[in-house]
Amino acid sequence: MDIIVGDHLTKKIDKLKVLEDLTTNVKQIQDDVLEEILTLNSSTKYLQNFFHGRFDKEIFKKNVPVVTYEDVKPYIERVVNGEPSNVLSARPITGFVLSTGTSGGAQKMMPWNEKYLDNLTFMYDLRMHVISNNVEGLEKGKAMMFYFTKLETVTPSGLPARVASSSYLKSNYFKNRPSNWYYTYTSPDEVTLCPDYKQNLYCHLLCGLVQRNEVTRIGSIFASVMVRVIKFLEDSWEELCSNIRSGQLSEWITDIGCRDSVSKVLGGAQPEMANTIENICKQKCWKGIITRLWPKAKYIETIVTGSMAQYVPTLNYYTNDMLPLISTIYASSETQFGLNLNPMCKPEDVSYTFMPNVSYFEFIPVDGDKNDVVDLGDVKLGCSYEAVVTNFSGLYRIRIGDILVVTGFHNKAPQFKFVRRDNVVLSIDLDKTNEEDLFKAVNRAKLALDDSSDLMLVDFTSYADISTVPGHYVVYWEVKDKSQDRKIKKHMELEQETFSKCCLLMEDSLDNVYKICRFKEESVGPLEIKVVCHGTFDSLMDFFISQGAPIGQYKTPRCIKSGKALEVLEKSVVATFFGTG
Template sequence: MGFKAALSKVFAWYVNRHLNTVRQNAVALQQKTFSNLIHDAKNTAFGTDHHFDKINSYEDFKKHVPVRDYEELRPYIERVVNGEADVMWPGKPAYLAKTSGTTSGVKYIPISKESMPEHIKAARNALLSYIHETGKADFVDGKMIFLQGSPVLAEKHGVQTGRLSGIVAHHVPGYLQKNRLPSYQTNCIDDWEEKVDAIVKETATQDLRLISGIPPWCQMYFDRLSVVSGGKKIKDIFPNFKLYVHGGVNYEPYRARMEESIGFKIDSIETYPASEGFIAFQDSQKEKGLLLMVDAGIFYEFIPSDEYFNDNPTRINLKDVELGKNYALIMNTNAGLWGYSLGDTVKFVSKNPYKIVVSGRIKHYISAFGEHVIGEEVEQALMGVAAEEGVEVIEFTVAPQVAPTTGELPYHEWFVEFGKEPKDPAAFALKVDKALQQKNIYYFDLIEGNILQPLIVRSLKKDTFINYMRSQGKLGGQNKVPRLSNDRKIADELKEFIV
């Protein structure tokens, strides 16, 4: 064991002591965060407009600050983007994180000098928690690769602007810089496919021990490594590769193919970073769920997802959440986001400590007939049956077919790119449909009542989703294929790729 690995074990022990304190005092820490946020922002334009000087409790806060999504907060955010100070948080932001919204086009999320360190600390603590629990620290002595956006930043009215992963690249601790790949020059390549090829060339002979990135883009990296190595497994290219860090999308639909490419069942750490804040990370290989970051400058609120679109939905803070209930996640941050609806839905799997799983997107669901099918349900239904049948799923998306041209009943249309096709496609689709019925009672009722017919699976050509994302200018980086749509926009684009 090298010096860095040995030192990391000591540091991991120290950090775990702190995390234990956090775990045991989550509600109190959230209350402290709430009070600090209100105090620090009371003289901003937003604080003045929303009477922060009169807010002494969470109940006061709910009366004065409504829940808003990005589009509804845009008037304030545009003032920040245009260079105005003291709008949503004291001063100007340290950065503006540029991200693609599903409904708002390009979004600019403020990152303050107070919030930036929390991104780095949470990522660090995820690794240290793994080291503390498992005792495995050898990866610290080898090379680590982070598949991320370009670190090249633009400037808007004196504020550095870029992708979150590119901004974070400027804050990697010095003790990791020598271990980190790819090189700055390679990381700056804009074209994703050109960048992956350059990364393959640069890393194929290195002692890679940790790889981090969104699963579909890591899979592309693995595929190209395999090609240039004459078909080798990743374990044979990087014999000391022992840890995979991921976030952004659910890993389970990709796990089987990733582990087939790697050549063994690898340890993995799930993280939940967003431009708006680093929300949670997996702190244990033995327990389910991601540890919620309750002392990181974010005060969380939760709305039951089935009430989200009501005129007056229930709005609670951490102390009142229930296990197993689907909530829309609302954030108030030390970068100046207030009553901000992130768009994600989460479920609590533990309250001692508070741990969550990400269950989907509040706007990525299908409810064309009142079924309100969510991402977690379709992923579990498809991947459960695929595992039983020995079927390999590369990627998929689902949309409603409300008005079939042949006069048949409406249905959910599943567009699936298979690595290994089902032997009996019709039987496979029926099993997936039965699994979905078991997970969603409303869908079950619609099938039973002959309002919908069972779902139909469309098998797609190889590389369909890569080609689709390329056509949308969203290949690589933090971009993800939406799993669910309530319209036919993506479905109609994919029809030409049906086998």
């Protein structure tokens, strides 16, 4: 035991030293990363467009343009369609990472290679170190993690295309992961790898409930998934209890891997366990349901920044404000960015310390000269930037579309808070409403809903309706009764005064350009709130999954651009409201 403890302490010290070295030598490490990328890839067809002969940092910054995905898409498609990797990368491109396609529009396809997984595994290891330094006793239990994989597509070149989480979960990095506490899960790998997300989710829950007294942490990639889990549990707890009581898995679970592995986890009939879970779930009010079902859980690990902040009140409700919500990693389909080194902070205070060894980072000032692109080591406290990435997989100076603000430094490494996506907007005329402004407006209206009714906002989305003259903003709300957990049905009456006030508060929260268009020039009509029935946003999620979005990385789109998605919402509308006054 002494040897194990000593070895554990040594590993923690080693990781601490790595973290300190990385965050102390930011500029040198960034220069080394860029030199490595350029030295290896200088002969690629893409970079050859911008230089001849020696290629150093100065020439790179002078000649290689800052681009968007659409700019490099033709080069990516050449590799997708079978041209050699050296169109973009000297390292063999071994696949493509698909973006979720729900936060900013159409799904994107990014080239990747084993270096992406190397960096991801490195970040996971550091994440384990950071969490273990802040939470005690995790090694005494298991993690109930709601991880999902999706069937990959094969490109004409024969290379796989899949979301980042599936790329990791299907790789040898996951299969051969260390057998330590951090990678000990309640669910067998066969459940995680099941491509049918309903069977996957059901089996995740079943395994987690059977081992409820061993669960010390709960998690998913995005907070929206955790909310989805609770909704699924609401609909399935009786069947889950029946399975636990009998020791037999439901017949509709047809995936062989799930059936065989979960049957072993069930381990026979457990009527007392089933009765305990049943008594908890049959209560009318589900406030604190997570902590009652999993009493030893110490935190929920999931992304609650950006658009995921919407789900913080709902998760706090289901945990009775007793479990910290921990956002650990900031990453995208292009690269990993950084870690939250203060994981126990409040969700609204989360900042990510950028790791200088995973990619070369540059930043475009939001306020200032857009051509004055600065390095990671030169950003200024309090300033806002759009991130630009050059990675090891063949992307050079690509704009990510994320707007970040510098909140501090860990040694010399900047810490960034995610502010918003740059390209998610509502617009009718000259008005331009971005995601951050929309969230502020909804949050202000939500306070009024909380104060004047027993309802709570479950989820929302919006779109710019130009079918009317003038056009106007439509915001879809799904609400529920917070005191009794009753769902809003078509026969329930909703308070006209309350929702009209919410409409006015939202409009009052939007910027001056919107107000001029709305009230002075009347080129924008009154904002409309449409209340939808219970389960509508589950149906919306099902729709996007049917269109290719991954369950494990799904995020409710805050601005709807799909006509078919609008049909899902419209058929569920139970009431509409406009502001009066």
